[in-house]
Amino acid sequence: EVPATTAPLMKSYLEQGYVFVAIKLTAGAAVNEIHPLVFRYEGTQPCVPLKLTAVAAEENMGVRTFFLGNRRFAPLNYKHVVLNDLRFDWATIAANAQVPNPAPIDYEGLVAQAVDSDIAMGHAFVTDYAGASSVVSSNGLNNPVWRSAPFVxxxxxxxxxxxxxxxxxLSCNGLACTSPHPLVLPLLSQFIPVPAGLDSAYYASCGSCQTTDTPWDGKVFAAELDERVLAPGRRAEQALAKYPYLTRMFTAISPAEMTVDPEFVAALDSASLTQARSATLQRQCDGAQLTVVGTREVGPALDGGTGWPAWPAMPAAARIEEYRADGSVVVLKDNGAEIDAQLGQYNAAQSWPPQPEFVVDDDGCALDPGPVRGSVTARLAAALAAASLVVRRWRRRAA
Structure with a gap:
């Protein structure tokens, strides 16, 4: 049933001269039988029709865009948000690396907080990756061995x-068949009707199930295989070779926020952004753990705990930016100072950074001010200072 809110939305598009294409899934067809559709049209800006999506969307629905081109792409009429990496739970991320089935990190939740912050107001994208398109593996797209002609x-x-x-x-083991391409089995089930009660993957693997009475048209199958599987794979491989730059963006948006269709623009900023985020864990002499995120140090918890600070009041967005039609960018808000202030308060409460255990005065004498927790760096510096003092005194005696 079409929601009542659909008509006003469609009217607004029609008044602007937009054209619609309606597609309906055939009755009884499974989801895995849906084949990707590609539409080519002339336009001034790439656009995602989110306003129409609102009629069937969920709260904080994830929307991811991919752009192939000669340079980076950015949102034009939506803001661009740079995440605050301190808000990731690095303790859980480190623990996950040690277990086979780790708990997922709420990346989408952090993005939702960042795009819902002041200025962005729910209309913003985060760049997941910007760089060489060669990062995309061509495995499964095309293979010289794959040919439609033999099926004729x-x-x-x-x-x-x-x-x-x-x-x-196709690979079969007598119980089921699998394919390196997700569209092969659905296509096969279309040409070889599966009897009621049998799984399509099993039926394809069952040699005795296939009879010469089953209707078959090799020419039509070859044409469909080429159109749906082989040709799209070749085009995808050619596109990756033609366009050296890939931009992947993500946002989390709710139906009430889907009031503007996001448009995108080629950015003048060509800075690359890796899809990997990282932090450095440094274990201290007393067993405590210091975490370095970018250029920021998060001191070890004074109580010896290994959990990550919650920081509920710390901004989820490090920066909020706006791109113009010419591709230039303007920083609307930089939360760096506020992030540093909250981090400083936390570190001070953990007595971080610590005072060195040894202090070398102007005369080269080492003093021990007391049992203060020291870092590896501080203790190494103290050891080097003591070694220097011994060498100097030995040289004086030799003279």
Whole structure:
């Protein structure tokens, strides 16, 4: 059933001269039978029609965009947000690296907080990755062995299945079949009707199930295989080779916020952004752990705990930016000072940074001010100072 709120939204598009394409899933068809559709059209700016999405969207729904081009892309009529990496739970991330099935990190939740902050007001994107498109693996897109021509001469489903195996497009173990391409099995089930009660993957693997009575048209299958599987893979591989730069952006947006369709622009800023985020864990002499995130130090908890600070009042966005039509960028808000202030308060409460255990005075004498927790760096410096003092005194005696 079409929601009542759809008509006013469609009217606003129609008044602007937009054209609609309606697609309906065939009755009884499974979700895995949906094939990707590509539409090519002339336009002034890339756009995502989020206003229409609002009629069936969920709260904080994730929206991810991919752009291939010669340079980085950025939102035009939405803000651009740079995340505050201190808000990631680095303690949990470190623990997850030690277990086989780690708990997921709430990346989407942090993005939702950042884009809902002041100025961004729910209309913003975060850049997940910006850099060489070669990061995308071409495995599964195209293979010289994959060819549609041999299927034209196949006269039975069994012969076609064997050819799929020969090309590596199908692998069967007697119980089920798998394919390196997600569209092969759905296509096969379309041409080989699966009897009621049988799984399509099992039916394809069952040689005795296939009979010469099953209707089969090798020419049509070959054409469909090329159109749906092989040709799109070749085009994708060609696009990756043609366009050297990939930009991936993400946002979390709720239906009430889907009032503007985001448009995008090629940015003048060509700075790359890796998809990996990292922090450095430094273990201290007393077993405490210091974490360095970017250029910021998060001191070890005074009580010896290893959990990550919650920082509920710390901004989720490090910066909020706005890109102009010419691709230039303006920083609307920089939260760096506020982030540093809250980090400083936390570190002070943990007695971080510590005072060195040894102080070398102007005469080269080492003093011990008392049992203060010291870092590896401080203790190493003290040891070097003591060694220097011994060498100097020995040289004086030798003279």
């Amino acid at each position: 001469s196949k006269t039975t489903p069994g012969q076609a299945i064997q050819e799929l195996k020969n090309q590596g497009l």
